Every structure is written in C-alpha cells, then in structure tokens.
Amino acid sequence: MAVPTVKLPDAIVTLSDEHRYLSLLLDTLEEQLQLTDLTSPGDFFLIQDIVHYMYEYTDEVHHPTEDLMFEKLLQRNPDTESEVAHLRRDHEFLHKDTARIEKLLDQAVKRRTPKAAEAVRVAASKYINRLRRHIQIEETELFPSAVRCLASKDWHEIETRLAARQDPLFGPNVERDYRVLYEYFASRADQLSRQMTRFSFLQLDNMILSADAVETGIAEMWRLLQQNADSLSQEFKYVTAKSFDGRGLAAALALQAGYAGLVGTTALQVTGEAANIYFKTLKNAATSFFKGAQ
Amino acid sequence: MLTDLFKLQMDMLGARGELAASMASSCLLNRVTPNGGGNRPVVTIPGFLASGNTLLRLNRYLNHHGFEAESWGLGRNLGPQGMDWSKQLDSLIAQVGAKIQDLADKHSAPVSLVGQSLGGVYARELALQMPDVVDRVIMLGSPSFHPYLTSHVNRVVSLFGYWLSRQSHAELAGRAGLLHWDADKPSLPCVSIHSPLDGVVDEASSVIPQYIVEQSDNSAPRENLRVLSSHIGMSVNPWVLLAVADRLVQDRDDWQVFDPYCYYSENLQWVVSRLYPPQDSEIGNTDITALTESG
Numbered sequence: 001m002a003v004p005t006v007k008l009p010d011a012i013v014t015l016s017d018e019h020r021y022l023s024l025l026l027d028t029l030e031e032q033l034q035l036t037d038l039t040s041p042g043d044f045f046l047i048q049d050i051v052h053y054m055y056e057y058t059d060e061v062h063h064p065t066e067d068l069m070f071e072k073l074l075q076r077n078p079d080t081e082s083e084v085a086h087l088r089r090d091h092e093f094l095h096k097d098t099a100r101i102e103k104l105l106d107q108a109v110k111r112r113t114p115k116a117a118e119a120v121r122v123a124a125s126k127y128i129n130r131l132r133r134h135i136q137i138e139e140t141e142l143f144p145s146a147v148r149c150l151a152s153k154d155w156h157e158i159e160t161r162l163a164a165r166q167d168p169l170f171g172p173n174v175e176r177d178y179r180v181l182y183e184y185f186a187s188r189a190d191q192l193s194r195q196m197t198r199f200s201f202l203q204l205d206n207m208i209l210s211a212d213a214v215e216t217g218i219a220e221m222w223r224l225l226q227q228n229a230d231s232l233s234q235e236f237k238y239v240t241a242k243s244f245d246g247r248g249l250a251a252a253l254a255l256q257a258g259y260a261g262l263v264g265t266t267a268l269q270v271t272g273e274a275a276n277i278y279f280k281t282l283k284n285a286a287t288s289f290f291k292g293a294q
Numbered sequence: 295m296l297t298d299l300f301k302l303q304m305d306m307l308g309a310r311g312e313l314a315a316s317m318a319s320s321c322l323l324n325r326v327t328p329n330g331g332g333n334r335p336v337v338t339i340p341g342f343l344a345s346g347n348t349l350l351r352l353n354r355y356l357n358h359h360g361f362e363a364e365s366w367g368l369g370r371n372l373g374p375q376g377m378d379w380s381k382q383l384d385s386l387i388a389q390v391g392a393k394i395q396d397l398a399d400k401h402s403a404p405v406s407l408v409g410q411s412l413g414g415v416y417a418r419e420l421a422l423q424m425p426d427v428v429d430r431v432i433m434l435g436s437p438s439f440h441p442y443l444t445s446h447v448n449r450v451v452s453l454f455g456y457w458l459s460r461q462s463h464a465e466l467a468g469r470a471g472l473l474h475w476d477a478d479k480p481s482l483p484c485v486s487i488h489s490p491l492d493g494v495v496d497e498a499s500s501v502i503p504q505y506i507v508e509q510s511d512n513s514a515p516r517e518n519l520r521v522l523s524s525h526i527g528m529s530v531n532p533w534v535l536l537a538v539a540d541r542l543v544q545d546r547d548d549w550q551v552f553d554p555y556c557y558y559s560e561n562l563q564w565v566v567s568r569l570y571p572p573q574d575s576e577i578g579n580t581d582i583t584a585l586t587e588s589g
Contacts, residue, residue, distance in 0.1 A: 020586040042464025045441045049469070170582065174505065180441060180471050183503060185444050189585040190498060 011069070013164055014145060018062050021170045024185070025050050026128050033124055038117035044109050049126070049181045051105060053169055055098040061165045063091040066138065069146055076149040083141055089133045090190055097127040097191050183272040199220050220270065298449040305493030308433050309527030314352065316532045323355075323532045326557045328543045332587045334406065334429075335397040336542065336576050337390070338365055341435075341526075345370040349410065352529045352538070359539055362401060362461070363408075371413060373464055374474030382563075384453065385421055386416055394420070395427055404429035405541055411435050411527050413494065415472055424481035432485045432541055434528040437499040438474050439467035446499035474491035474502045475517065477509035483549060485517045485541045487534060490571065496523035515549040517541075520571050534567045 029050050036043035070084040101123050108116035167177035174182045225232075302472045318322075336356055338349040346365035357578035365469045368389055374382045406429045409417035414436025421428040437446055444452070444463045452463060459466060475484055488500035510516040519541070522533045531556070540552055553568040557564060 021582075026584075038463065040465070040468075042441065042462050045464060054542060076371045144471055152300045173509070179473055179476070180469070183438070183440060184475065185582050186503065186505075187440075187498060189582050288307060 008147060009150070009152075009159075011065070011155055011158040012147060015062070015066065015069075016139065016143070018058075018167065018170075019139060021167075022054075022058060022062075022131065022135060025053065029124060029241075030255060032127055038120060039112055041109055044105055045186065047120070048102075048109075049106050049178075051098055051124075053178065054187050055102060057165075057168060059091075059095045059098055061162075061167075063094065065158060067163050068161055069154075070142065070148070072150055072154040072158070073142065076154070077145060077152070080142065080145055083137070087134065087138060087142065094127070094131060094134065097123065097130065101127060125134065139228055143289060160176065160260060185228050200286055218270070262289075295398065298451075301470055302448055302450050305491075305524045305526050308491065308493075308524030309530065309569055312523035312524060312527035312531040313351075316530045316535070319532045323536060324358065327355075327536060327539045329358045330362075330539070330543060331355070332360050332362075333401055334542060335362045335401045335403060336361050336363040336406045336408060337397065337417075338363055338529075339395055339407065339409040339413030339416050340366070340371045340389070341409075341413050342371055342373050342451065342528075344410070349408075350531050352408070355535050356539065356542070357577055361539075362397070364393075364397070366413070367393055371416075372458060373412060373455055376429060377459075378461075378555055379466060379472070379495070380470060383423065383481065386420055390416070391420060398427040400506075406430050406432070407543075408432045408538060409434065414486075415439065416557055418454050418475065419472065420478055421482055421484075421500070422475070425482055428482055430483040430485070430541070430546065432487065434527045434534065434538075435489060435495050435500050436486065437495040439463065439472035440499070441467050441471040443499070446496040447563060448494045451494055474506060475514075475516065477506045478514055480510075481514045483515045483517070483541075483544070485519055485552075487519045487521055487528065489521050489523040489528070489536055490523070490574070491522060492525040501573075512547070512549050517549075517551055518573055519533060519552050520573055522569050522571060533585075537570075575581060 029047060032050075034044050036047075038044065067088060070080075070088060073080055101120065102117070104120045104123055108120050133277050166172065169178040169182055325389075336353075338346075338353055340346055340348050346367070346369055349365055353363040355511055377385070392412060393573070397405050403504075407417035407421055409415070409431070411434065414431075414433030417431045418433060418436065421431045440446065447455075447463070455466075456462065474486070484502065486500055486502045488495075488497050490497050492500065501518050507516045507518060519537055521531070521534050521537060522529075523534050529533050535553070537552055538558060541559075544550065544552075554566050558566045574582045
C-alpha cells in the first residue's frame, strides 16, 4: 500500500533548514569557545563573524518571519497563546543577547584580558543554551501546530516575507561580507567528505566479508589436512622407507606432490577470494575518491 | 610538523626533476608555445623567500615567445616582515605598482601579472588596487589567506613566516582575510594554477572556490587549472610554462578554458590527461548540508 505523503509548506522547510544551519553555527561557536583562550585577535574572528550573522540575519529576518507565523497561528488557534508569547519573548531576549555579545567581543578584542574573555564565554554559553532550547520548542510544538492550522493564504504571506531577504550565508548567493564564514564551512564540509571517502577503505561490511572469506579458507585447509592426516603420515613413512632402499621413489614423490597441490590450490583459491573482495572494496573507494577526475 | 618538513623536502626534490625535464624538453616546448606578438608586458613576482632569479627561466621563456616579461625588481620576497597588510600593500603599490604603471605606459598596453605562491597573492591584491593597468592575473600555487583556516600552508613555511613577520597568519590577513577574488570584481581574468602534489600550499586553498567560478562570466573569467607539479617547481615545469603562455595569449573578450590536448600529439593523450588532471569535484564544490547532517 502506498504511503500517503504530505507536502510541507515551503516556508516551514526553509525555516527548518535555517534551524539546521543555526545548530551548526551554535556547535561551531561552542567548539570555538572551548578551543581558544581568546587572547589574540585571531581567536575572535570566527566567533565575531558567527555572532554578526546571528545579529544581521537570524534576528532581523528569521525571527521576525517566525513572529509573523506565530501571529497567524494565534489567529487560527488561540490555544497556543502561552507558547507563542513565550517564544516571542525569547526572540526579544535573543536579540538583546546577540547585541550584548557583539559589544562584549569588541571589548575583549580591545582589552585582551582574561576577565573580558570570561564575560564573552558566559554570555555566549547562555545564548547558545537559550537558542538551542528555543529551536527545540519551535520544532516540536509550534511548527507542527502551524502546519495543521495555517491556511495557504497565510503561508503565502510568510513566504513573501522570507523571499524579501535571502540568507546571505547559506542562501543561493553568498554575500561578499559572508565569504570568509562560508568558505570556512565549505572547507570543513570538504574535509568531511574526504574523510568519509577515505573511511570507505575501511568499511565494516567489506572488512567482515574479507575476514569471513579468510576464516572459511583456513578452516577448509585445516579440514583437508585433518582428513588426510593418516594417509599423509603413512605416505611419508612409505616414501622415507622407499627412499632409503631406492625403489619407487618417483611414484611416492608424485603422490606427495598431489597432496601438496590439493592443499596449495585450496590456499590459492582462498587467498584469491579474499584478495578479490579487498580489490573490490578498494576499487569502490577509489572510484568514489576520483569520481571528480573521471 | 615532521610530515610537513618531509613534504617540503619532496617538493624541493620534485622541483629539481622538473627543472631537468624543462631543460630536456625545451626544444619541443619552444615548438608548440604560442607567440605573444611582441607587445604583451608581463611582471613576474616570486614566492615567499624566493628571489627574482627563481623566475628567470619563466621570464626567459616568455621573452623568447614574444612577451615582455620582467621580474618585480625587489629581489627576494621576504613577506610582510612585521608590517600589517595595508602598509604592506601601500609599499607594494609604491614599488611594484610604479613598475607596472611604467610598463603599461611604455607599451601602451595593460600588464599581465604572474605570481608564484605568495607572489600570486601580491599579484591578486595589486590588481585589485589598480585594475585599469592590469590585463590579467595568473597565480602559480597561490593560497587564499583565510583568517581562521590556518592549516592550508605547510607548517614549516608558516613557521618561517612567523619568525620573519612576528604575526600570526590570522593577524596578517585580518578578519576579512585575503581570499580569491569575487566572481564579478575586478573585471579581469584570473587563473589559478594548482597542483594536487603541492607540498607547500594545500590545493584546496589555491583553488578558486567552485561557486565563484560558476558565478563568474566572460567579463571577469575565473579559471582553475590543475597541473601535476611541485609547488617550488611550478615556475620551471615545462607543462606549467606552456599553460602560462597559453593563458597569457588567451583573448580576454572571448575567454576559453585551457585545452592542453591541442598542444600534444594524439599519441600522448593519456600522458596529457595525467599532466593536466581534471578538476577534483570535491575540492571547492561543497555541500554544507552534509556538515549539518554529520552532527
């Protein structure tokens, strides 16, 4: 039976995408606050650029668009009043927070003292936690409610508001002022895709297949040896005895060679099979690694 | 650090091989090189810690083929030496800029700039300041100085840079960095010649980002040209020299991407595809969504 699919309004898709990007920015901000000691000007650049984006786009476009959506939701579903009021208040607090962090960052760059750096850390951590919680409430409570209650006329209005200003960093065109930040993330994404490609050399399923082939092969060889242990031992004794009296040496050696051939062929087969699996793994990885060059 | 030292050693070794290859193949190279026509001034700028003499072979080669190539005239390139970037740029405009202006006046033609490594960064920034007298910029393994991507340059070379300038990579480039040009500004052609074997500058840093290349049009072409070469040997490598000469004679109004196959016989097609490997689509062509999904 075909599963019915619901097409989400474009505005919700865009706002959710923006939440993903915001989460990436918050993770990076948090990571940066832990990694750097905020003493040289270079330590601040990434943090300053992220906060500046939050101030210029998130506070000026993303949150006002959400406010418009909440307004429409309130008209359609008055039960959501308390959540909407809470999130609107959050937007105001977040806007004040970003302005404050920008100011603290400027002071820290000028002063370069541990106290100024600590003030940035405290304010930024508070902001990160607040925004993460805020995004979670929107995603789990208000967005689903908006999808259920809003009419296409409402969505059209929201989409018009969104279209008026494109995302300068993650939108279709990277604005000049945001190139540094964009290329930083671009570089990290490149590194990630390269790591993934390299990792495919060690993909677990291929490793398991290869190991299995080798183990099966070894077990087969061991079984053959055990099965023929008695006859091999007798043959060995026979060959030794005949060798000393000089009769039938060639026939005995031929028999011995036959056994060696049997075991050898099995070993070769096993090795070949394992090599083949490894070769395929490497080929797959190399194909994806060099696919741009093909 | 040890890996970077090893890479630098290998790069130097490769450069010696390329010099030998260049000497051995000069007769063949001269046969196919396009002619500049006699009135194409070119200024070449050496890389960090390299003297103007490192570009002697490139200058001679270009002069032999109808270009008017000259070195930048400031001897060894010692980098910024403690100056902040704006002061460094002012000093460059005063010295190299004056030379470019003189050459442009003398030939009544805009000057092409060819810079190796840091020299390419200088060429890029000089052309931004004086686009009226510059014809095009060709960079040989030149990085973008991104303010917070500091691992793009060999750490041994970065350390030398720090000793000489006493400022970090980020402090030198400032918050805005020294990135590759935008797609539309300046309206000059810009070619970045980069190599996957580069032991000094990470290829990802010398490549003009794919989104810039895609957004650029014929009025301001941005081109990435991939070659198999060492970093230090780019100015002597025969197939790089050929690419530089070809890009210098390329018509600005009808810009076509470099086609190496037209210079080599059909029997050598396989070799050509190795000497000029196709662009790696994973470099500069980015999907940030993957980054958000990876957590």
